[in-house]
């Protein structure tokens with residue numbers, strides 16, 4: 001991606017919640033010189049440009065960037081740090097795309113290939129009864145053998161058995177696939193899925209929008225443009241979604257800024273994104289395992305800069321499964337206001353070598369948040385506050 005193109009989508013719109021405060025004025029001189037103008041803009045609530053985004057990624061002043069991100073985080077969410085009692089279900093790992101960065105997917109003939117039956121899915125869902133579950137998070141591969149009715153039946157069965165649990169399911173990539181196999185438009189397919197019980201979409205599949213990098217890491221996957229189109233359709237139908245970006249592989253800082261600003265632009269248009277979740281690439285067992293993946297420094301910096309550039313996103317989430325609980329906890333002081341949830345069982349990142357646990361209890365999440373000096377708030381999928389543990 002060339003730097004010149006970035007200027008096309010930059011903007012200087014002030015955000016309403018901003019106000020310059022006395023301590024802020026004193027704080028600016030402590031920023032490294034490359035961050036002082038940006039610091040002034042953050043204090044004044046002026047939208048950051050693509051050029052500012054690049055300057056942030058080029059800066060080594062991690063504490064300065066983090067302090068600025070923390071100002072925005074506290075303006076938007078105060079001291080609250082959110083979590084959700086959720087259960088991940090990965091219904092199949094058979095996928096026709098076989099993205100090069102993905103260690104989870106299999107061909108049908110592979111020894112590890114699996115597809116969960118409806119009974120398997122209900123049994124996994126049932127394991128969580130009695131622990132206050134409020135969300136199912138359901139994603140899987142693009143399995144050519146599964147008919148559209150499999151997805152509708154899965155949603156209907158979960159909706160019938162767990163009427164109070166929110167079903168966040170199917171990335172934009174899966175939605176595009178479901179439209180294809182059902183012969184419906186994306187909007188029609190989404191409407192049928194909503195009728196069956198779908199209540200929001202996760203943010204996966206965005207990877208990195210740069211067509212050049214996408215051709216290298218996931219040549220069979222829908223384009224970034226198509227991912228944004230599917231999200232636009234979902235938002236226009238009234239569905240909330242999340243958004244992600246996969247970093248730490250072949251992309252560069254221009255690709256990061258371009259990706260973030262394209263998300264910001266769609267959010268200006270629809271307001272349908274709830275949270276942004278930067279996802280660190282895990283190389284183990286992938287086709288690009290010679291890459292070394294992101295470092296902790298990059299993880300924290302990415303979260304903080306995301307908070308600064310995505311001024312119209314309510315929430316920035318640190319997915320502890322990928323970051324590890326220690327870094328996720330520290331990120332609560334660097335722009336992050338959400339640690340995701342209990343998860344319970346996760347195959348996608350663990351297939352790529354993640355060494356984190358499969359689950360965290362509610363008590364563990366509360367402890368991590370309290371020790372980071374924040375107020376734990378249990379939320380539902382749509383960020384309605386359920387319980388505050390002050």
Ligand code: SF4
Nearest residue numbers: 095097098099102105
């Ligand atoms: S990332 Fe998703 S689309 Fe790509 S191979 Fe893995 S499961 Fe399939």
